[in-house]
Amino acid sequence: MFPAFRPSSLALIAAVAINAFAAGADWPQFRGPGGLGIGTGQPAIEFGPEKNVVWKIDVPFGHSSPCIVGNKLFLTGFDGGKLVTLCFDRADGHELWRAVAPADKIEPMHRIASAASPTPCSDGERVYVYFGSAGLLAYDLQGKEVWHKPLPIPLVEFGTGASPILADGKVVIVCDQDMGSYLLAVDAKTGQQAWRVERPGFLRSFSSPFLWKHDGTEEIVVVGALLVKSYAVKDGHELWSCQGTARVSNATPVAGDGMLLVSSWNVGGDAGARITMAPFEEFLAANDANHDGVLTKEEFPPGPIRDRFSQMDVNKDGKVTREEYEHMRDMFSEAVNQMFAIRPGGHGDITKTNVLWSVSRHLPYVSSPLLYDGRVYAVKNGGLASCYDAHTGEIVYQAERLDVPGDYYSSAVAADGRVYVTSQKGTVVVIDAGRDVKELKVLARNAIGEPVFATPALVDGRIFLRTDKHLFAFGEN
Numbered sequence: 001m002f003p004a005f006r007p008s009s010l011a012l013i014a015a016v017a018i019n020a021f022a023a024g025a026d027w028p029q030f031r032g033p034g035g036l037g038i039g040t041g042q043p044a045i046e047f048g049p050e051k052n053v054v055w056k057i058d059v060p061f062g063h064s065s066p067c068i069v070g071n072k073l074f075l076t077g078f079d080g081g082k083l084v085t086l087c088f089d090r091a092d093g094h095e096l097w098r099a100v101a102p103a104d105k106i107e108p109m110h111r112i113a114s115a116a117s118p119t120p121c122s123d124g125e126r127v128y129v130y131f132g133s134a135g136l137l138a139y140d141l142q143g144k145e146v147w148h149k150p151l152p153i154p155l156v157e158f159g160t161g162a163s164p165i166l167a168d169g170k171v172v173i174v175c176d177q178d179m180g181s182y183l184l185a186v187d188a189k190t191g192q193q194a195w196r197v198e199r200p201g202f203l204r205s206f207s208s209p210f211l212w213k214h215d216g217t218e219e220i221v222v223v224g225a226l227l228v229k230s231y232a233v234k235d236g237h238e239l240w241s242c243q244g245t246a247r248v249s250n251a252t253p254v255a256g257d258g259m260l261l262v263s264s265w266n267v268g269g270d271a272g273a274r275i276t277m278a279p280f281e282e283f284l285a286a287n288d289a290n291h292d293g294v295l296t297k298e299e300f301p302p303g304p305i306r307d308r309f310s311q312m313d314v315n316k317d318g319k320v321t322r323e324e325y326e327h328m329r330d331m332f333s334e335a336v337n338q339m340f341a342i343r344p345g346g347h348g349d350i351t352k353t354n355v356l357w358s359v360s361r362h363l364p365y366v367s368s369p370l371l372y373d374g375r376v377y378a379v380k381n382g383g384l385a386s387c388y389d390a391h392t393g394e395i396v397y398q399a400e401r402l403d404v405p406g407d408y409y410s411s412a413v414a415a416d417g418r419v420y421v422t423s424q425k426g427t428v429v430v431i432d433a434g435r436d437v438k439e440l441k442v443l444a445r446n447a448i449g450e451p452v453f454a455t456p457a458l459v460d461g462r463i464f465l466r467t468d469k470h471l472f473a474f475g476e477n
Contacts, residue, residue, distance in 0.1 A: 029122075064077075097142065115131065115133055130160070225248060256372075277329040365408075
């Protein structure tokens with residue numbers, strides 16, 4: 001016979017359970033601890049709007065992913081023309097507070113982008129957010145603004161994409177834009193600038209910085225146009241560079257198994273499908289209708305070059321000069337679409353000394369690759385999944401169909417021997433990541449029914465997934 005529980009006993013049990021949940025694992029930045037995309041617990045394999053829903057709430061439009069610390073979950077959003085940071089109770093989803101970031105003007109954006117795309121990060125004392133329209137802000141965990149560092153709106157019409165990270169008591173953000181790119185570190189407690197490194201020659205990219213920890217050291221890695229560069233955490237001085245990236249980089253690097261993994265793809269960089277540009281003098285002679293020595297958009301013939309006029313026109317004066325044209329021509333010529341592994345310990349130009357392996361086919365566009373349990377996972381738009389041996393680059397399987405077509409902006413995450421990839425149309429595909437698996441094995445296709453751009457958080461067996469309208473917590477009860 002079971003003993004009877006008094007109300008006080010039930011209250012004690014509930015308190016212990018809540019405290020245990022609050023003390024669980026965190027997901028403190030884009031792609032979780034270390035930016036690695038590896039979660040904890042045993043997330044559900046099958047879930048959806050009517051299955052294994054722990055809670056569901058309405059949220060403002062935004063593309064930022066969940067940031068989770070203790071019993072709090074943070075998101076950003078664009079609500080009624082305002083840039084907002086939101087804090088929710090992790091256990092049941094109820095809103096704890098929201099704060100509005102001041103902005104005199106909202107940055108221009110791509111038609112499917114959001115003014116709230118960068119994911120917050122947290123050190124457990126404060127939460128840090130970046131808006132392209134407002135700059136960097138820090139709030140305490142109760143929602144009080146600690147500091148605000150205004151920054152100029154990035155000079156790119158597609159909007160902001162890179163998320164901030166924390167490194168040695170500093171908040172680090174990269175702003176690669178069409179003119180005046182830079183890497184910035186500010187003191188996490190005060191918001192005062194710790195250091196700033198200019199990135200001349202780098203045009204727009206949207207990859208987030210990555211803190212690579214290895215061999216007892218730390219370095220900040222940034223994937224940009226044509227190059228990967230590493231910077232010292234202390235003062236931002238350059239440690240090494242590596243050639244071999246796309247003209248515009250979107251995916252964020254990841255590390256593990258003693259290597260750094262970099263992936264970048266963009267239009268015009270594939271063998272057999274390269275975009276080429278004639279020399280400036282030749283192109284000018286054929287197209288400069290008013291003979292003024294510069295080119296307007298109307299003077300470019302229709303096609304892929306004209307489509308990228310705004311990228312060539314770096315100062316946005318409506319005209320492309322010889323220098324701007326030749327810079328873009330060089331970028332198209334030198335761009336490399338590939339995913340490659342870098343071993344640590346390099347200095348200077350490491351292109352020929354530290355690259356372990358590379359692949360150049362079936363690459364992701366925006367979705368970042370995942371390095372999990374000795375294997376690399378990547379999803380190309382169209383729903384084509386690939387898997388490689390992390391140490392050798394040997395193909396386990398390549399370009400296998402997930403039977404979930406469309407684009408993939410969310411990045412892959414993993415837990416409990418499974419990989420979770422999410423399509424823009426809102427289907428989460430669960431893949432078997434067992435070491436004995438030699439071909440693609442799909443365990444489930446979970447249709448959420450709403451567009452998804454954010455990357456899920458996998459924490460203590462829960463799946464926290466943001467759609468364009470809602471935030472879900474999924475889990476097996």
